[in-house]
Amino acid sequence: MGNPTSRGLLGAFLVVFAVGVGSTACGSPGLDGGGTDPKDVTAALEKGGKVTVWAWEPTLKKVAADFEKKYPKVDIELVDAGTGDKQYTALQNAIAAGSGAPDVAQIEYYALGQFAIGKTVEDLSPYGALTHAKSFTPGPWHAVHQGEAIFALPMDSGPMALFYNKKVFDQHGVKVPTTWDEYVEAARTLHKADPKIFITNDTGDAGATTSLIRQAGGRPYYVRGTDISFDFDDEGTKKYTATWQKLLDEKLVAPISSWSDAWYKGLADGTLATLSIGAWMPANLTSGVATASGDWRVAPLPQWTKGDKTSAENGGSSLAIPKAAKNKELAYAFTEFATTGTGATTRVAEGAFPATRADLESQAFLDKPFPYFGGQQANRVFAESARNVSTAWSYLPYQVYANSIFDDTVGKAYDSPTTLDDGLEAWKDACAEYGGERGFTVTG
Known part of the structure; x- marks a missing residue:
């Protein structure tokens, strides 16, 4: 946090913002104005294809391997396009250029609004993202939705x-x-x-x-x-x-x-x-x-x-799907897998701090001793903090x-x-x- 933002990011944002801001003031943007049948996601998984993911979070490597094992026809390509504002620069440049954008992008909560108001990331509610409203802790869920629109799924948190x-x-x-x-x-x-x-x-x-x-x-x-x-x-x-x-x-x-x-x-x-x-x-x-x-x-x-x-909250990021993504159904399937259920649990086991209630409230998580803190069960303090994050x-x-x-x-x-x-x-x-x-x- 606090890193200077490059001129490339600002310039690209102006181009994208000028395109999107006029139609963003009211309503919830959908996927090309329509809904998405869950069967489309299932069909996409059966057909297979490549999903390009821009992210710097190391626990996604294990998640990507698990996803490919479960869906052998899908290839997850993880790309480290830079951390934070460096990736945002590359992402905005790709959006402005009309080519080269990934299917999934890691975006920190504080930066997500910039992409949402520019209408450069998908509203995930037509895919069924709203069904996960109770799955996440208050702070991260508050950060990714606006009204009925869901612009990303929470990946981790920083109570x-x-x-x-x-x-x-x-x-x-x-x-x-x-x-x-x-x-x-x-x-x-x-x-x-x-x-x-x-x-x-x-x-x-x-x-x-x-x-x-x-x-x-x-x-x-x-x-x-x-x-x-x-x-x-x-x-x-x-x-x-x-x-x-x-x-x-x-x-x-x-x-x-x-x-x-x-x-x-x-x-x-x-x-x-x-x-x-x-x-x-x-x-x-x-x-x-x-x-x-x-x-x-x-x-x-x-x-x-x-x-x-x-x-x-202090920190934390989400997974979003750019409007320019080529494989949106596959992109959502991976995003959902990585942020909920076994994917989220895998990431916690790999060292990430959970945004999911189930992982945050699990006895194994709460009882985990931290040798660095003299054996203290520090997750109990963190979990209590997560429950009390101000959402206003x-x-x-x-x-x-x-x-x-x-x-x-x-x-x-x-x-x-x-x-x-x-x-x-x-x-x-x-x-x-x-x-x-x-x-x-x-x-x-």
């Missing part, structure tokens, strides 16, 4: 939790915070005890910021078709900025970028005491911070109001672009007298101007 260094907290007699006010106090206590210890790191990240605003009840975006309103002055957003500004002003947050060498070092040596991040993080700690095995634990995300249980949330239909300019606006609050409130206002103005220039009706 948030507080990862904390128990060794550091115990050493200094600090209790694990259950509220954000307690979090600030813990930050002060730890830093006073040892000035080398910071409660966390942050140099400005759009995904992390919007996730915590979401948890606080902030609703900075309201999107209805091509009408967009902004509000970064709501109570939830103000809760976030007031708290996080204290941490910045008192220099309790390390000015270290996530995924940098300094970040991994801080997580390993205890100078970074916590992370508020998605449930996909354990694998990264196990592989990247192996020397701290046994030091870390997982706790529920601190709350903005004592006694609350609200959580938020919208991304911008050009959130990829919005995130790309975060550092130029809100990012200034991390190394200058600019406040987070001022930074968010500048971000809002820049995003509103961009939307207005692209044909959206913008207010706020």
Whole structure:
């Protein structure tokens, strides 16, 4: 999250958006205006063919092999066209060119709206996707549907939790915070005890910021078709900025970028005491911070109001079918297989964090001990978080672009007298101007 978006992606989006935006404001787009008989999918599987899948998620390799074993006439070609915005650039370019698009594409939840409003991905409801409404946890399902239209099927999720260094907290007699006010106090206590210890790191990240605003009840975006309103002055957003500004002003947050060498070092040596991040993080700690095995634990995300249980998503992606796909029935068959039932269970076994209720609630999943966390059954914390993700949330239909300019606006609050409130206002103005220039009706 927070990676800059290339000019290629923005330029391609403008071309595609100009084609699709005029007819997107109302109604649910269907497949060429009609429905799809499930028998068509069965017939396509019997006939066979090739399905090209653009995805960077490694667990899909096992799923693809299992699918081909079950349907020997179908060939699944997995293509790594780049991660995140790099793939989106290639996908938008292929759509704009009218050739070269895959049959299935991995698209993160925050980016899906951009493709949906441009009418460049299929509505999967005619295939029967609505029958899976109860299969997925609230956050991911909310992210892929609009009204009766389903623009993708959830592949994984990132319900948030507080990862904390128990060794550091115990050493200094600090209790694990259950509220954000307690979090600030813990930050002060730890830093006073040892000035080398910071409660966390942050140099400005759009995904992390919007996730915590979401948890606080902030609703900075309201999107209805091509009408967009902004509000970064709501109570939830103000809760976030007031708290996080204290941490910045008192220099309790390390000015270290996530995924940098300094970040991994801080997580390993205890100078970074916590992370508020998605449930996909354990694998990264196990592989990247192996020397701290046994030091870390997982706790529920601190709350903005004592006694609350609200959580938020941080990361996660879906599988969508581009309008330009050549084998749509086969593409849906694979998408459904990979995201539900045995395909989803296989991906969880391979290390993915589930978006499916059945996998999230299975006893084997809940009882799984994590040696890295001292044998803690961390999935119980993650599962509870997934059940409590706030669904009253919208991304911008050009959130990829919005995130790309975060550092130029809100990012200034991390190394200058600019406040987070001022930074968010500048971000809002820049995003509103961009939307207005692209044909959206913008207010706020």
